[in-house]
Amino acid sequence: MRIGVDNEVCEAHGQCSIVDMDLFPLDDDGYSAVGPDREVPEGEEDTARLGVDACPVRALKVLS
Amino acid sequence: MSVLDDLTTPSASADPFSVFRALRESDPVHWSEAHRAWLITRYDDVSAAFQNKAFSNDRVRPVLERKRQSGAESAATGVLGLMTGWMVVNDPPVHTRLRKLAAGAFKGQRIAAMDAMITRIVDEHLDAFLRGSGPQDLISEVAYPLPATVIATMLGAAPEDRDRFREWSDELALVAFGTGGAARADRHERALRGLREMESYFHTLIEKRRAEPGEDMLSALMAKEGDDRLTDDELVGMCALLLFAGHETTTNSIANSVLALLRHPDQLDRLRRDPALIGPAVEELLRFDGPIKVLNRWVVAETEVRGRTIRPGERVHLVLASANRDPEKFAAPDALDLGRSPNPHVAFGKGIHACIGAQLARMETRIAVARIVERLPGLALAEEPEWKDVLASRSMEKLVVTHS
Ligand code: HEM
Ligand code: SF4
Numbered sequence: 001m002r003i004g005v006d007n008e009v010c011e012a013h014g015q016c017s018i019v020d021m022d023l024f025p026l027d028d029d030g031y032s033a034v035g036p037d038r039e040v041p042e043g044e045e046d047t048a049r050l051g052v053d054a055c056p057v058r059a060l061k062v063l064s
Numbered sequence: 065m066s067v068l069d070d071l072t073t074p075s076a077s078a079d080p081f082s083v084f085r086a087l088r089e090s091d092p093v094h095w096s097e098a099h100r101a102w103l104i105t106r107y108d109d110v111s112a113a114f115q116n117k118a119f120s121n122d123r124v125r126p127v128l129e130r131k132r133q134s135g136a137e138s139a140a141t142g143v144l145g146l147m148t149g150w151m152v153v154n155d156p157p158v159h160t161r162l163r164k165l166a167a168g169a170f171k172g173q174r175i176a177a178m179d180a181m182i183t184r185i186v187d188e189h190l191d192a193f194l195r196g197s198g199p200q201d202l203i204s205e206v207a208y209p210l211p212a213t214v215i216a217t218m219l220g221a222a223p224e225d226r227d228r229f230r231e232w233s234d235e236l237a238l239v240a241f242g243t244g245g246a247a248r249a250d251r252h253e254r255a256l257r258g259l260r261e262m263e264s265y266f267h268t269l270i271e272k273r274r275a276e277p278g279e280d281m282l283s284a285l286m287a288k289e290g291d292d293r294l295t296d297d298e299l300v301g302m303c304a305l306l307l308f309a310g311h312e313t314t315t316n317s318i319a320n321s322v323l324a325l326l327r328h329p330d331q332l333d334r335l336r337r338d339p340a341l342i343g344p345a346v347e348e349l350l351r352f353d354g355p356i357k358v359l360n361r362w363v364v365a366e367t368e369v370r371g372r373t374i375r376p377g378e379r380v381h382l383v384l385a386s387a388n389r390d391p392e393k394f395a396a397p398d399a400l401d402l403g404r405s406p407n408p409h410v411a412f413g414k415g416i417h418a419c420i421g422a423q424l425a426r427m428e429t430r431i432a433v434a435r436i437v438e439r440l441p442g443l444a445l446a447e448e449p450e451w452k453d454v455l456a457s458r459s460m461e462k463l464v465v466t467h468s
Contacts, residue, residue: 011414013408013414013418014414014415014416015412015422018419021164029115030418050172050173050423056347056406057408
């Protein structure tokens with residue numbers, strides 16, 4: 001599974017990071033540092049989905 | 065500038081939104097003599113303030129230091145000492161470390177697994193409520209006991225100890241928000257005694273978990289993160305913070321949501337017809353009338369907001385409840401639209417301090433509101449609620465309803 005953030009859309013709400021700090025790191029200003037395309041470690045798929053769904057502006061996407 | 069800017073008068077507490085509208089339109093970064101603080105009311109400015117390093121959360125330590133200097137080493141300085149360690153009143157790097165150590169306990173899967181436990185607690189309270197007839201207070205019977213019971217259960221407290229969590233939560237609020245005059249000095253003293261009991265209770269619970277770790281949140285908080293972990297005193301502080309931050313907020317989130325639905329029967333019908341709407345519905349209810357009106361920040365460096373110079377030593381109030389009704393961010397902001405999406409409200413704050421309990425709070429509010437709506441089909445308001453005259457929270461005295 002791969003996830004990515006659209007940094008044009010991200011507004012630094014930090015809600016993804018509450019679900020999992022390691023899967024959804026933030027930069028110093030609170031914006032998502034997930035990057036455009038990142039691999040989700042095996043076994044973490046459900047958590048990744050929760051984090052993607054937690055974003056209020058839908059900046060995060062499950063890519064595959 | 066003669067704009068109404070005292071947010072704690074009875075009329076402003078009853079209808080803060082028209083006060084906010086006037087402030088947003090006429091003076092969005094407003095110095096209020098009544099509050100001795102800047103009121104920031106537009107979404108964009110509130111949002112940027114969460115990122116502005118000139119605004120600090122470190123606001124308990126100065127109070128404690130003043131008290132200690134004046135030689136008043138007392139029970140109050142003991143409790144203030146505990147609160148000084150809370151992540152919510154600390155800046156990086158202290159905050160960063162504590163938040164990281166707490167994060168494991170709030171991970172997505174762990175919270176998602178609490179679904180059944182919360183549903184059971186909600187249903188127990190609703191069973192009792194349904195046995196009653198005539199007008200009853202939904203806050204004292206359901207919305208108030210629920211979050212304290214959830215936190216107690218989460219931390220692994222024995223069922224017979226759960227009622228004490230409510231008392232401690234009230235006592236923490238009393239100490240945190242100060243006393244008003246001599247009439248309350250006595251209550252204050254009793255609160256401090258209660259909180260010493262709380263501290264020793266949490267110490268004992270920690271000892272138990274150390275001997276016998278479980279699946280509970282306290283065991284998760286005790287876990288190592290890299291080479292670091294929370295000390296026993298920090299763990300006690302963390303337990304107290306979770307109770308303090310997670311109780312009254314969630315009570316008001318449930319109560320304000322039910323009131324908003326009762327005042328918008330079309331939206332209540334919509335939710336009854338489409339229960340799957342509960343996710344976005346709760347986001348909209350948090351935006352529309354969330355539990356926190358105002359967050360506080362101390363100014364530690366000179367900064368400018370919308371052309372106003374804000375200076376070190378001053379205080380800033382971030383008016384979340386106003387930002388959430390800003391027409392520049394939300395179309396038709398005063399309309400309740402349970403399907404609103406996207407919904408980037410700031411009821412949980414934003415940035416590094418954004419509510420770490422947000423997933424849990426959402427789940428509690430979703431389950432409680434969904435079960436109330438489903439199990440109380442005849443729900444109706446029995447009397448006009450009164451709002452508490454407090455600055456920080458949006459909180460009713462009672463929510464008296466009938467259910468048949
Ligand atoms: C609907 C209910 C709730 C609302 C509206 C809410 C709102 C907030 C807000 C606005 C903040 C940011 C404070 C700031 O920036 O100064 C915050 C922080 C916090 N909340 Fe919540 N909260 C709720 C429920 C909970 C629950 C259930 C818990 C835990 C059991 C919790 C624990 C915390 C903690 C520990 C912080 C401090 C985080 C930090 O400083 O990094 N909250 N909350
Ligand atoms: S929740 Fe969305 S907006 Fe907030 S930081 Fe994560 S990606 Fe960005």
